Amino acid sequence: MSDKVKVTIDGITVEVEPGTSILNAARQIGGDIVPPAMCYYSKLEGSGGKCRTCIVKVSKGSEKDPRPMPKLVASCRTTVMDGMEVQNITSPEVLEARSGVVEILLINHPLDCPVCDQAGECDLQNLTYEHGLQKTRYEFERRTFDRIDIGDKIQLHMNRCILCYRCVFLADQITEQRVHGVLNRGDHSEISTYIQQAVDNDFSGNVIDVCPVGALTDKTFRFRNRVWFTKPIDAHRDCPTCSGKVTLWYKGENVLRVTARKDVYGEVEAFICNTCRFEKKQTSDWVLEQPTHISDASVIASNHYETMQPLPVIQVNLKLQQANKIELEKTSKF
């Protein structure tokens, strides 16, 4: 007998390991029925339960106890039960509540997408596009903070922070002592600048990649270009500190920034070190692979042709790499 449990989400049934969250069960199905997640991050232990964007309706609790759950639940924090039935996009109640969540997330968020470096790859922007209202009903002044430099490569712009805690969990994960957290409560909550103490860590730059909005940005890339004008290319190098697998963001022949590679849910595949991220901005530092796959729904996909001939500099590099490989294969035969 299978130990797996059955859950049905928006009419699609899947069998998953006991202990799986509804969100991860939905991710095993994939597609439109997967709830959005602004705070949960599968690579960060303890994350989730903060933003409420992943709410769903449990219309049948389980085979043993079929009563529905009385309120909408956070799918990233609710474990599936055998025979559970869940509604996400098939429930008007969920969609209405989610649009309320987006409204709350936007209460203090500035509408500065035209100048924000995260525009084009911002989870909040995408969420608002899909679920947001056209107008704000909020008439009060938004919270404002001074920008804070976290070392010379990262900047914290608290005005845009949605308090998802991802950077807190990342800082906890990469340092041995807790050096970072959220200070104060309620309307006064803010990311503590003790994050500065985590900056010496080789992996501190990953806070930029896990931040779902433009609150933590790469100072070496800030205001240098709109992300949809750049061409992402997958590349790797032999790095002693991390996997060395990255995405290079080209403008012409220049590498404007280096990020970790992200999966379909916008989560990094593997964290990368600061040397790869900030210090290796020459094509010659990397072995180029292929144009990064970008979903058609993303604005970055505009003018991004994955089957087209790569840029001249990349073609030359690929040819050289190919020639070296053939040469190596020849010599290894003797």
Ligand code: SF4
């Ligand atoms: S700075 Fe970014 S990652 Fe950190 S809590 Fe705010 S939104 Fe989340």
Ligand code: FES
């Ligand atoms: S993703 Fe579930 S509460 Fe934020």
